[in-house]
Amino acid sequence: MNEKVVSGTRNVAIVGPYLGGKTTLLESLLFVSGTISRKGRTVDRNTVADSSQEARDRQMSIEVCTASTDYSDVRFTFVDCPGSVEFAQETYNALIGVDAAIVVCEPHTNRVLTLAPLFKFLDDWEIPHLVFINKMDRANNNFMDVLNALKTVSSRPIVPHQYPIGQGEQLTGFIDLVSEQAYHYHPGAPADPVPMPEDLKEQEQAARTEMLEALADFDDHLLEELLEEINPPQEEIIQDLKMELGADLIVPVFMGVAEQDYGVRPLLEALLREAPDPATTAERRGIVLHADAPLAQVIKTYYTPQGGKLSLVRVWQGTLTDGIVLNGVRVGGLYRLMGQQQQSVTQAQAGEIVALGRLEAIKTGDTLTADAQLATELPKAEQTSPVYAMAIAPEKRNDEVKLSSAIAKLLEEDPSLAWEQHGDTHEVILWGQGDIHLQVALDRLRRKYNLPMTTHLPRVPYKETIRKTAPSVHGRYKHQSGGHGQFGDVYLEIKPLPRGEGFNFNQTIVGGVVPKQYIPGVEMGVREYLTHGPLGFPVVDVAVTLTNGSYHSVDSSEQAFKQAARIAMQEGMQKCEPTLLEPITSVQVCAPSEFTSKVLQLLSGRRGQILGYEAKSDWAGWDCVSAYLPQAEMHDFIVELRSLTMGVGFFNWQHDHLQEVPGKLAEKVLATNG
Incomplete structure (x- = not known):
């Protein structure tokens, strides 16, 4: 099959919050450029992008999807990215490979905050991006109000490229602020040029002046023209837009209704004129090594x-x-x-x-070269930390052998997943970014690998310790069954250790009352007992000393002393006031400052100990709260945090220490696990 010859390439990501209309915009872009003859709809489950069964079941994008179209001899490859915060890693991994991004959002000022993390990533990576305000037929805010709201979450100047024309609440067209030409929308056809509406001249001039002044901040010649009240030529304005967008200095704003193809053709034309080409992107990324080396x-x-x-x-x-x-x-x-x-x-x-x-063996983010001597590692998107967990097990026990290889493939497809075989609870735990994220992973295990799973909440890895010392506990094991018998006799001292010390075993035997060859058996018996203490959990922060004992020259053995040690521990631990410990995590919760008080309440309501909070460095208007939080309170913490912060709050965590469980709560835990 002969490929069409094209003169250029543009790789453009389509990004933005959930329900903004990204997949609908892609369908419209493919339709108006002639690649598809009929548009699909998300509700009909027939769009190009949401082609996986998991996406169609949920009527939402759950992974990166690409589609190419040729327009004016340029091949556009559009990368449709998920909008849900639970699949943000997919978006970030894809963004490092594009020339520009279209940020799709709705015309509602109260939802603009959801763009903050995305704008931060784009600006940190200096990825050129423009905004397409979709669903303008449902706008409940003034266009300039939406622009002003966008300015609060962008570190780059927000620059209007168009101004809307409306009739009542209906969007009927737009004014191109570069050419000052007004256009009237038509369903299924390009917009027609129309005379400038008299009642919009003042607003159009104000918006155009805002655009030109933003461009002039980076162009002294244009600044001189504006100061001398010279109307700059269109070619100069377009050249400035191209240069400043390509350098990620400005964020041009377009608008329309993707479902009706309104504003989509002007957007495509602007990408053609103003979006950087691959050579410019490579130069910006510092990729100027060997032009012919793949x-x-x-x-x-x-x-x-x-x-x-x-x-x-x-x-x-x-x-x-x-x-x-x-x-x-x-x-x-x-x-x-x-x-x-x-x-x-x-x-x-x-x-x-x-x-x-x-x-095979090549992973997402890897740099590929043909010559190992020219190998260089290109930067990759930072890995998002898992924040939500589910314990999983195959419905059929015979499938356990297939599970690890299937999960390995799952993690290759989606690096924001993680899994572990927990050493204390012996559960297989699947980690991800939220409930929907893990449900999609479980669907894939069932559909792709024929591995239906059962799930439950992961058990909290409680431990136990002791408060008091038992100075001398006796354990004797004596068993006679014909022939050689079994005999072991020990005296142990059991005492608590400071938190975090773990386990110590010592011996102060004198005179050989317990022969050296049997002492390892004593330690083994103690260690085995401590895996399941009197409360039913592993015991930590305990010191055990073998102080005395006796043996039989014929019947004693290492195994007999191991059993004697277990008997002594079983008797002695009950005297040491065993107490329940829970794992405490150190968390750093980040959210916009307007939600800080809610974050503090959320942590306090989950038995969190607030350590303090401060402004988040390099995140204007955000705070970071540090706290200790019991692991038992963490399962759905991310769900509530996102609910309180419009989906943008996030946290990092790590295990910090063990701490005694409060009395009534300890009774409840022991009753549940009894």
């Missing part, structure tokens, strides 16, 4: 039912061909993706985003 980076990994593993890569330099060896692995197929459909291609040039087949 260099690529994996931005997403898929496991497909038919084709096996596919690695979606951004080609930064050189040419990739089928069969090329990258990082010591031979490429088994080269494809351009349209949702889940694959089109074989013979080669991929610098600047393209394509899928490579069968790159």
